[in-house]
Amino acid sequence: MDYYSKQISNLIGALSSLPGIGSKTAQRLAFHVLSMPSDKVHDLADALTCARDNVRYCSQCMTLTDGDTCPICADDRRNHNQIMVVENPRDLAAYEKTGRYKGVYHVLHGAVSPLNGVGPGDIKLKELMTRLSRLSEKESADAEVIVATSSDLEGETTAMYISKLIKPTGIKITRIASGVPVGGDIEYIDEVTLLRALEGRTEL
């Protein structure tokens, strides 16, 4: 890129290292940044560094947050005995957008994936078990762990693993339903999903 001067090349290079940003998009973004008011660019740079430097794991649910506990764990109106286990903070956000779930979360930051060398020790499973072990006897009796990992191989493997870990504690454990997505055309749904939908049928 010697037809761009050094700092422009640097900027394009830095942007194109981000996931999903190819060299064309990086060029477009770079020239957009160069045309932005200087204070907006500084705000963007500060947002990047502040978030990176201050964000840590929530002490309870392991999601990323900039305080000690995340806004959800700090919220007394939520049901702290209902714990939804998700793979990452974006999945948490997806469930929050439904606006109907009133429990709390536990963020694993990944899923068990032997093919990619991710074992149970590499995700926040130990933290989940520690959290459950801290529940009083009464709380344990009321508690529910909802396993909301993805329906792909890794997510299912993780769900099975969590189930094996939690079953002996006697805490109720559930798995989100798998089936035909709303608006889905039966004709275009794969066989495995159709079988799951059949197995998971409910009375009308």
Place this chain on the structure above:
Amino acid sequence: MDYYSKQISNLIGALSSLPGIGSKTAQRLAFHVLSMPSDKVHDLADALTCARDNVRYCSQCMTLTDGDTCPICADDRRNHNQIMVVENPRDLAAYEKTGRYKGVYHVLHGAVSPLNGVGPGDIKLKELMTRLSRLSEKESADAEVIVATSSDLEGETTAMYISKLIKPTGIKITRIASGVPVGGDIEYIDEVTLLRALEGRTEL
């Protein structure tokens, strides 16, 4: 986005203000940034602010650069009497990638577009004329201005305008060819392009 803590929301907001970055992409980028090594995030932030704060117009060709002149204008091996007029630095980069053009450029930073309220005074046309007026009599006789604005309405309007401005000076002015793109299937090419291809036919 109250399910994300403040600094994460800020970061997602700042990223989603960039062109072509929707809220999902912004979330994905934000969590990628949070997982990057801290020094890489600081490098990215510095690349943004340094480029924005130091980049200015090249004193000769008006492209964006961080020195007084851009690498191309500073290169003695280029033919400084052949000036290709382009709409923006990305178009310049596109021609540079061909690796065959050995002249220099003039970057307009836009195109005349009465519908969008962009007049000839809003793009770097005055700078082009000043640059041409500085040529010696001998240089003028050798000079060529290649108008490489886009083939859309704005680009064509701009080309016509430039042609009217330069014709009286006696400097040679040319326009890039318009026709069927290489690999293009005649069947799928629009009528106007086909007519242009016919008009611009060359002897075999």
